[in-house]
Amino acid sequence: MRDVAVIGVGMNRWGELWEKSHRRIWTEAALEAIADAGVDHVDALYVGCMSGGLFMGQEHLGALLADQLGMGPIPGTRVESACASGGLAFRQAYLAVASGEHDIVLASGLEKMTDVDGGAATYALSTAADQEYECYHGITFPGLYAMMARVHMHRYGTTREQLARVAVKNHANGLLNPLAQFQSRITVEDVVRSVLVADPLRVLDCSPITDGAAAVILAALPQKGSKREPVKVAASAAATDTIALHDREDIAWLRSTDVAAAKAYAQAGITPEDLSFCEVHDCFTIAEVMVIEALGLTGRGKGGEAAASGMTALGGRVPVNPSGGLKSKGHPVGATGIAQVREAVLQLRGESEGRQVEGARWGLTQNMGGTGASSVVHIFTRA
Amino acid sequence: MIGSALYWREIPQRYRYEAASCDACGKIHFPPRLVCSSCRGTRFSRTTLAPEGAVETFTIIRVPPTGFTAETPYAVGIVRLDDGVKVTAQIVDADLDELRIGQRVRVEFRRVQKEGEAGLLCYGYKFVPVEV
Amino acid sequence: MSIGIVGYGSYVPRHRIKLEEIAKVWGADAPAYKRGLGLREKSVPAPDQDTITMSVEAARRAIVRAGIDPVRIGAIYVGSESHPYAVKPSGTVVAEAIGATPEIHCADLEFACKAGSEGMYIAMALVKAGEMDYALGIGADTSQGAPGDALEYSASAGAAAFIFGRERLVAECEHTYAYMTDTPDFWRREYQFYPRHAGRFTGEPAYFKHVLACARGLMERSGTTPSDFRWCVFHQPNGKFPQRAASELGFTKDQHDQGLLSPTLGNTYSGSSPMGLSAVLDVAASGDRILMVSYGSGSGSDGFIWRVTDRITEVQHLAVQTREQLEGRRVYIDYGTYSKFRGKIRMGAE
Numbered sequence: 052m053r054d055v056a057v058i059g060v061g062m063n064r065w066g067e068l069w070e071k072s073h074r075r076i077w078t079e080a081a082l083e084a085i086a087d088a089g090v091d092h093v094d095a096l097y098v099g100c101m102s103g104g105l106f107m108g109q110e111h112l113g114a115l116l117a118d119q120l121g122m123g124p125i126p127g128t129r130v131e132s133a134c135a136s137g138g139l140a141f142r143q144a145y146l147a148v149a150s151g152e153h154d155i156v157l158a159s160g161l162e163k164m165t166d167v168d169g170g171a172a173t174y175a176l177s178t179a180a181d182q183e184y185e186c187y188h189g190i191t192f193p194g195l196y197a198m199m200a201r202v203h204m205h206r207y208g209t210t211r212e213q214l215a216r217v218a219v220k221n222h223a224n225g226l227l228n229p230l231a232q233f234q235s236r237i238t239v240e241d242v243v244r245s246v247l248v249a250d251p252l253r254v255l256d257c258s259p260i261t262d263g264a265a266a267v268i269l270a271a272l273p274q275k276g277s278k279r280e281p282v283k284v285a286a287s288a289a290a291t292d293t294i295a296l297h298d299r300e301d302i303a304w305l306r307s308t309d310v311a312a313a314k315a316y317a318q319a320g321i322t323p324e325d326l327s328f329c330e331v332h333d334c335f336t337i338a339e340v341m342v343i344e345a346l347g348l349t350g351r352g353k354g355g356e357a358a359a360s361g362m363t364a365l366g367g368r369v370p371v372n373p374s375g376g377l378k379s380k381g382h383p384v385g386a387t388g389i390a391q392v393r394e395a396v397l398q399l400r401g402e403s404e405g406r407q408v409e410g411a412r413w414g415l416t417q418n419m420g421g422t423g424a425s426s427v428v429h430i431f432t433r434a
Numbered sequence: 435m436i437g438s439a440l441y442w443r444e445i446p447q448r449y450r451y452e453a454a455s456c457d458a459c460g461k462i463h464f465p466p467r468l469v470c471s472s473c474r475g476t477r478f479s480r481t482t483l484a485p486e487g488a489v490e491t492f493t494i495i496r497v498p499p500t501g502f503t504a505e506t507p508y509a510v511g512i513v514r515l516d517d518g519v520k521v522t523a524q525i526v527d528a529d530l531d532e533l534r535i536g537q538r539v540r541v542e543f544r545r546v547q548k549e550g551e552a553g554l555l556c557y558g559y560k561f562v563p564v565e566v
Numbered sequence: 567m568s569i570g571i572v573g574y575g576s577y578v579p580r581h582r583i584k585l586e587e588i589a590k591v592w593g594a595d596a597p598a599y600k601r602g603l604g605l606r607e608k609s610v611p612a613p614d615q616d617t618i619t620m621s622v623e624a625a626r627r628a629i630v631r632a633g634i635d636p637v638r639i640g641a642i643y644v645g646s647e648s649h650p651y652a653v654k655p656s657g658t659v660v661a662e663a664i665g666a667t668p669e670i671h672c673a674d675l676e677f678a679c680k681a682g683s684e685g686m687y688i689a690m691a692l693v694k695a696g697e698m699d700y701a702l703g704i705g706a707d708t709s710q711g712a713p714g715d716a717l718e719y720s721a722s723a724g725a726a727a728f729i730f731g732r733e734r735l736v737a738e739c740e741h742t743y744a745y746m747t748d749t750p751d752f753w754r755r756e757y758q759f760y761p762r763h764a765g766r767f768t769g770e771p772a773y774f775k776h777v778l779a780c781a782r783g784l785m786e787r788s789g790t791t792p793s794d795f796r797w798c799v800f801h802q803p804n805g806k807f808p809q810r811a812a813s814e815l816g817f818t819k820d821q822h823d824q825g826l827l828s829p830t831l832g833n834t835y836s837g838s839s840p841m842g843l844s845a846v847l848d849v850a851a852s853g854d855r856i857l858m859v860s861y862g863s864g865s866g867s868d869g870f871i872w873r874v875t876d877r878i879t880e881v882q883h884l885a886v887q888t889r890e891q892l893e894g895r896r897v898y899i900d901y902g903t904y905s906k907f908r909g910k911i912r913m914g915a916e
Binding site for chain 2: 170171173174177181183184185186187188189190191193194197198199201202205246247248249250251252293295296297298302
Binding site: 445449450503504505524526527529542543544545546550555557560562565 | 612613615626650663894909
């Protein structure tokens with residue numbers, strides 16, 4: 052397998068993009084990545100999208116988007132793994148280049164969530180869980196994560212305030228990210244007084260509904276004379292776990308992240324202590340707490356203290372979600388995993404405009420589907 | 435939204451709690467499946483879930499999905515049944531402020547969903563607190 | 567050959583509303599209503615409860631008491647005036663849920679408040695005819711009372727289920743009798759949400775005419791008088807009517823009280839006298855004779871004379887008892903919650 056690097060990135064300002072169709076949103080991001088990479092073509096494209104069908108009535112996105120790029124007849128592949136669709140699309144693109152099948156590949160993510168009403172959007176998102184044995188009973192995604200949070204709080208003493216600190220931190224970071232959906236500072240008080248969604252989680256514990264796209268260009272190393280400093284993919288790994296939360300061995304442990312991360316650390320030849328920063332899947336505040344435990348950044352059950360103590364803040368021991376995370380950057384489902392990669396690349400290039408992690412050397416992205424039924428972990432370093 | 439065949443196929447599980455225990459390792463699967471998640475065995479015997487258990491975790495849904503507005507707010511939990519199987523279901527007839535991890539509950543037949551005013555009525559299992 | 571009840575069970579929902587709560591909203595004189603109706607509070611079905619769900623739980627309890635494999639039940643009749651579907655029987659869902667399918671006869675019954683007792687009669691008659699070993703008759707309702715109407719104070723929810731057979735009886739049926747005429751005292755047209763009634767006409771010419779005639783006819787045919795009975799159970803649309811019927815027939819308070827549930831249960835319509843019977847069976851002793859007379863508007867009454875056997879004491883505690891549920895842990899709700907539960911609020915389209 053060849054070494055692979057990311058040589059270009061693109062993304063639009065995320066939010067409720069009423070005036071832009073999904074084609075427009077995606078193509079803007081793709082063109083920016085292609086320009087950033089300084090390439091004049093791509094050999095193949097991958098797009099992560101959780102549900103073009105339910106959100107837009109549009110499937111067949113691989114072909115549609117190749118068409119939009121005017122680059123037919125290249126192969127186009129739509130990848131789905133619920134909220135990890137973007138990360139998994141990146142992995143498929145990585146494998147395509149690493150294997151020698153293609154030389155320059157576009158890995159992208161897209162979700163247009165605001166063309167349907169709230170009920171339909173919630174339903175589309177719910178398809179990431181067990182339809183007949185979880186959703187049938189009236190559980191929602193905030194509800195599933197709320198149940199995980201309750202176990203975590205009961206067993207480890209994680210507090211309501213500690214969860215709020217994750218949201219506060221990520222909003223503070225988002226203020227420094229011009230493309231983030233929310234550019235607003237929030238306080239712990241704001242979080243704990245926001246409307247209850249599913250006890251104990253409140254509105255400000257939850258990532259939003261967002262329209263957006265992101266794209267990156269992958270190419271084989273070595274890259275001669277590339278426009279940008281290439282960022283090497285040091286590791287790529289994925290893993291699954293039971294689809295239903297109730298079938299997990301431990302409701303408060305993200306085994307799929309643990310397994311994928313272990314494989315990734317081994318591939319990259321590093322340990323968690325070597326990480327300069329991470330971009331992780333904070334779909335809910337409790338998710339970030341549990342993810343950093345599964346990544347080995349803290350001991351099991353100890354994730355609650357991390358944001359509160361400043362360990363994961365910008366300037367802390369290992370900044371988590373310098374981009375603002377899903378919480379303030381937004382969560383257009385299929386695009387999230389790719390935006391994480393973009394942030395890692397910008398950080399390692401030293402181009403993170405105001406939220407730069409000093410001396411960044413190793414960055415990790417973790418993208419997760421459903422309540423952790425799938426996880427995709429990548430590790431990046433300077434080439 | 436709910437197809438007849440989709441609903442009807444799950445009746446043995448939703449109405450009678452029919453599960454499958456792996457002949458090789460004894461793990462109980464609910465719903466039944468083709469491959470044991472523990473030992474990859476493919477032979478099973480029919481069994482029925484235990485009717486009582488304890489609340490493993492729960493939440494109170496205050497922003498409901500479509501179709502659940504009439505019962506909002508309502509509690510959903512994961513119940514660990516006395517046979518070790520964990521299921522997700524609503525916990526009803528309970529004081530929402532008094533729900534606790536570890537609380538004993540027993541299964542009761544309830545209507546879980548209805549498709550508007552003209553569609554199917556969908557039944558299944560919920561849990562009620564066991565009287566002390 | 568003896569025919570009778572092999573197992574019985576009942577279901578009372580957990581929620582209650584006090585009459586004062588209802589009266590408050592309509593500016594009515596609560597104490598006067600309570601006195602006039604002989605009611606204090608009534609049961610309220612939760613949004614996820616209906617005739618089917620309550621029938622399933624009552625039937626499960628009956629099966630436990632009967633101690634039989636449900637697959638041997640050869641027929642199921644659910645009598646109700648609030649079947650969840652207008653077309654698709656409650657009985658099929660109940661039969662599936664209790665494991666009695668597929669070799670089983672079924673159709674739903676309607677006769678206002680006496681559909682349950684009719685279901686019991688038919689089930690028992692099939693066993694008597696030798697058509698099957700066991701049959702199940704259920705009375706259950708979640709009936710509606712129009713907002714602000716007198717019936718809103720009494721319309722409640724509950725279910726009782728009876729398994730009939732020839733062996734291991736807990737109560738043998740000694741006699742039955744029916745008294746039925748076409749009497750328009752209370753009705754509901756198709757597609758109407760609430761029933762209508764003819765006010766005071768529902769008394770003498772309707773309830774009392776049929777209940778008294780049925781009770782007298784039953785006692786005449788069996789050569790019995792009130793003193794031959796330990797217990798009596800009448801249809802209970804409120805607390806007053808059944809007490810008046812009992813006393814007019816010559817029954818005492820002691821005979822009547824145990825089976826009189828309406829003061830705190832309300833009117834469970836097709837569940838009414840069946841549930842009253844279940845409450846009596848819960849405490850009855852071997853040899854006790856029970857007179858039971860139902861009433862359904864439209865109108866008619868089914869009468870039964872039951873004689874309790876030795877086996878009753880083996881089963882009374884095998885499942886939760888009726889008064890245990892009635893008097894046990896209750897959740898009181900206000901009128902707003904009651905309206906939400908009963909679907910009286912016009913919801914947005916979903």
